[in-house]
Amino acid sequence: MMENLRPHRQKLKSRYFEQSLRFPISLFYLLVLMIVIVQNIFSNYGFSSISLIQWIFIGSGFLTFIILEIIEWVVYPKRPYFLLTILLTGIRIIVFYFIYISEPTGIGSSIIGYILYTLCFYINPLIVLPLLLVVLYAFYQDIHLIWQRSDFQIGYLYELFSFVMFYLIAVVIRLDDRTRRQNQSMVNQLEHYATNSISLGKQEERNRISRDLHDSLGHQLVAVNIQLQKAVAYRAINADESYESINKAQQATNDAIKELRQTIKDLREYESQTNLEEDLNKIVQNVRENGLEVDYDFTGNPSAYPEFTLLTLKQIIQEALTNIEKHANASLASLKISVSRKKIIVKIEDNGIGFNPKKLKKEGHYGLLGVEERLNVVGGRMKIQSKSNVGTKLMIELPKDIYG
Structure with missing residues (x-):
């Protein structure tokens, strides 16, 4: 039962490790991006340049992202539900859209990289790789337009940078986690081999004790039998010789009892768990x-x-x-x-x-x-x-x- 639970527990531990790295990175990015967007709006456009409803969309959008991160922090380690993954990704895309149309700086477009970053923890990052190559190719085709510093092209640059950065972070975390799981698997195998070695050592010790019983205790009992037969034979002929044989038999019996007690003690030591x-x-x-x-x-x-x-x-x-x-x-x-x-x-x-x-x-x-x-x-x-x-x-x- 416990052996069957071990892979499941290790899988949970692995997911908690992934989340322990992902959550701080996501939270830090969202807070920094929100501060940068607000600061750019104040510096380049002014507070009154956007309406109250736009401010609400921006603030509530980032708050929603943080709430979704907390939800995944609680749910993800237990079981990454596929339908929940699709639902949360869809919500993120909708929230991204409202932030994107509400803030005029174009910086919010980098959120698309963050969304793909969260998705990489549920699917193989290699699935996202072709999309990254397409984005890089498009950037290569239009790189000369970046220097015109249009809002559209600057936003496009933010998207590209965030996409590449978050993709690489997700890949590094996944690879590191896979390495940890492989190392843990090797450690579990070593523990298994060590346990088997202990069991084998105990079996060898029992075999040794069995041989000792046959050699020493068996020999002593044979000696007792011989001395008793001698005592019976000499009882009527030579009483002194008969008594001497009885004494020798008694001494051999005492030695056999001591040997048996020591053997029982050794068996108990090797059968018991380490205290x-x-x-x-x-x-x-x-x-x-x-x-x-x-x-x-x-x-x-x-x-x-x-x-x-x-x-x-x-x-x-x-x-x-x-x-x-x-x-x-x-x-x-x-x-x-x-x-x-x-x-x-x-x-x-x-x-x-x-x-x-x-x-x-x-x-x-x-x-x-x-x-x-x-x-x-x-x-x-x-x-x-x-x-x-x-x-x-x-x-x-x-x-x-x-x-x-």
């Missing part, structure tokens, strides 16, 4: 038992994060603490973990001998290159601060989603 907080508590406790004092703090709930990400983070923290034990010569370490809705932030510090971070890649110092490699797999990043005889600070940031 980051519980696992880290055990890791920290082991480090403390080895003699390194650890100031540990964990906040937040990581249950919504992918299991592969949590497993990777656990391995990274375990490796970092092990590196401190082995190389830092520290008496105190600090581990702070903060889990939020979008990312996990980890801060690991020690009061050890420190090192030169610039030599990290050259010398593989502190074993942190392995940490960096693991982080790259899950889209994380790290920052290292270290000073000789002061200590080292390692800051790790892990996103919930590998992309975006």
